[in-house]
Amino acid sequence: MKIKLTINGVPRETEITPDEKLLGLLRREGYFGVKFGCGRGECGVCTVLLDGRAVNSCITFAAQAHNRSVTTVEGIGTPDNLHPIQEAILDHGAAQCGYCTPGIICLARDFLDENPDPTEEQVRDALKGNLCRCTGYQKYVEAILDAAGRMRKLSGDSG
Amino acid sequence: MPTLQDFKRPQSVAEAVAMVREGSGRGGFVAGGTSLGLARMVPYDYLVDITGIGLNEIRRDGESVRIGAAVTIGQLAISPVLAIGELQFLMQAVLSVATRQIRNMATVGGDLISGYPMADLPAAFLVLEAKLSLAGVDQETILLRDFLDPAVSRGLNGGLVTEIIFPVPPPDSRGTFIKFARTENDVALFDLACLVRLKGDQFEEVRVALGCTTPLPLRLTAMEEFLQGKRVQAKVVAQAVELATQDLPILDNIRGGRTYRKQMVGVLLRRTLLASVGKGGGSR
Numbered sequence: 001m002k003i004k005l006t007i008n009g010v011p012r013e014t015e016i017t018p019d020e021k022l023l024g025l026l027r028r029e030g031y032f033g034v035k036f037g038c039g040r041g042e043c044g045v046c047t048v049l050l051d052g053r054a055v056n057s058c059i060t061f062a063a064q065a066h067n068r069s070v071t072t073v074e075g076i077g078t079p080d081n082l083h084p085i086q087e088a089i090l091d092h093g094a095a096q097c098g099y100c101t102p103g104i105i106c107l108a109r110d111f112l113d114e115n116p117d118p119t120e121e122q123v124r125d126a127l128k129g130n131l132c133r134c135t136g137y138q139k140y141v142e143a144i145l146d147a148a149g150r151m152r153k154l155s156g157d158s159g
Numbered sequence: 160m161p162t163l164q165d166f167k168r169p170q171s172v173a174e175a176v177a178m179v180r181e182g183s184g185r186g187g188f189v190a191g192g193t194s195l196g197l198a199r200m201v202p203y204d205y206l207v208d209i210t211g212i213g214l215n216e217i218r219r220d221g222e223s224v225r226i227g228a229a230v231t232i233g234q235l236a237i238s239p240v241l242a243i244g245e246l247q248f249l250m251q252a253v254l255s256v257a258t259r260q261i262r263n264m265a266t267v268g269g270d271l272i273s274g275y276p277m278a279d280l281p282a283a284f285l286v287l288e289a290k291l292s293l294a295g296v297d298q299e300t301i302l303l304r305d306f307l308d309p310a311v312s313r314g315l316n317g318g319l320v321t322e323i324i325f326p327v328p329p330p331d332s333r334g335t336f337i338k339f340a341r342t343e344n345d346v347a348l349f350d351l352a353c354l355v356r357l358k359g360d361q362f363e364e365v366r367v368a369l370g371c372t373t374p375l376p377l378r379l380t381a382m383e384e385f386l387q388g389k390r391v392q393a394k395v396v397a398q399a400v401e402l403a404t405q406d407l408p409i410l411d412n413i414r415g416g417r418t419y420r421k422q423m424v425g426v427l428l429r430r431t432l433l434a435s436v437g438k439g440g441g442s443r
């Protein structure tokens with residue numbers, strides 16, 4: 001079956017099977033920032049944004065993305081033009097092996113959109129669905145809090 | 160085994176119901192898809208998506224709240240309609256469900272009725288005396304409490320739950336919700352929801368529901384009736400807890416054995432009741 005969707009701002013039409021997951025579709029289309037981990041909605045490495053909300057693409061049917069917009073880590077910033085969340089992760093040295101990083105960036109994007117000025121506890125709570133085997137989370141928490149500050153500053157400057 | 164062959168997108172409730180009906184069992188509804196998407200083999204030939212048929216609103220209707228069945232759990236968490244003191248315990252239940260990613264997809268209808276044994280919302284909606292609106296079957300509404308019995312819900316097969324409706328609890332009621340799990344991230348060992356109204360130093364009305372530790376989520380009616388009109392005293396609460404737990408069918412599984420669970424249910428019930436009348440005892 002055919003679906004229409006927008007991936008990182010680009011409108012697309014693509015052929016899928018009804019049982020296919022969004023994760024498979026995205027990787028097939030070359031968005032390798034979307035990782036496969038548990039395939040059960042538990043580890044969060046497959047997190048992408050669906051109409052701006054973080055979801056586990058491994059348990060989302062590709063068909064559910066019809067007429068909606070999908071954002072992967074590739075659509076959040078580019079190497080020349082990083083998003084403040086990505087900058088903060090770099091500055092804090094928050095990523096080690098980096099396998100969990102794209103998912104955490106997408107999660108943080110959705111979370112900070114809803115809560116631009118979170119407490120540390122709220123950040124820790126938001127990260128519940130993203131497992132990281134390397135870092136112990138501390139630096140991610142610091143980076144996300146810092147990113148929140150950078151984003152508030154930017155939106156304050158422009159508005 | 161058939162694999163999924165189609166994913167249909169109706170525009171209205173009537174169309175959705177007709178699409179499932181014409182398959183005589185081969186088609187099923189899909190809402191957030193977090194449960195169906197997890198299944199290695201979806202038990203249907205085709206799915207009928209109910210997220211685009213107008214079941215996505217939360218509204219206050221006089222003294223009631225009406226929640227569309229396809230509202231996501233994440234939407235509940237940020238709804239101004241639910242951000243009132245009387246429903247704070249419901250918000251705790253909402254935020255205790257899984258992770259942000261799951262809450263962004265999973266629907267209220269799905270959590271309440273998919274039969275997922277560790278669902279956190281049923282206990283909270285049970286003390287709210289929620290009822291469900293149905294489409295596609297003769298019966299138009301049913302109490303959540305009745306629907307949770309598989310013998311009853313099987314009889315309503317092919318029916319679509321369209322709305323969840325409950326009366327807003329009176330302003331002087333105090334609600335509590337506790338999810339008790341092995342770790343912050345695990346599914347619950349126990350869910351406890353409690354709504355209490357006092358009159359002077361007496362219990363005027365008590366509603367208590369238990370989730371995740373009995374085969375089905377349930378209201379503890381013997382305890383509720385016992386407490387009504389009784390003085391608020393630790394001794395009375397202890398008697399009520401004894402009454403509630405003596406014949407309770409308690410699960411025995413890998414997360415917790417029966418002996419442990421039985422003892423803990425008592426402890427948590429006592430703490431919840433005492434906390435909800437402001438007598439301390441801890442909130443966790």
Ligand SMILES: Cc1cc2nc3c(=O)[nH]c(=O)nc-3n(C[C@H](O)[C@H](O)[C@H](O)COP(=O)(O)OP(=O)(O)OC[C@H]3O[C@@H](n4cnc5c(N)ncnc54)[C@H](O)[C@@H]3O)c2cc1C
Nearest residue numbers: 188190191192193194195257265266268269270278279320
């Ligand atoms: C990793 C993980 C962790 C989880 N942890 C928790 C947790 O901590 N607490 C918790 O409460 N839950 C938890 N869940 C369960 C999750 O909340 C449920 O999967 C979800 O609520 C189901 O809703 P859905 O909309 O995604 O259902 P779907 O997958 O779309 O549907 C599930 C079933 O319900 C039927 N259905 C759905 N809506 C309707 C309707 N309106 N009318 C008739 N039939 C309908 C469908 O036909 C299907 O059979 C977890 C799930 C996962 C994957």
Ligand code: FES
Nearest residue numbers: 037038039044058
């Ligand atoms: S791969 Fe999707 S949550 Fe683990």
Ligand code: FES
Nearest residue numbers: 096097132133134
């Ligand atoms: S940096 Fe290695 S898993 Fe997170």
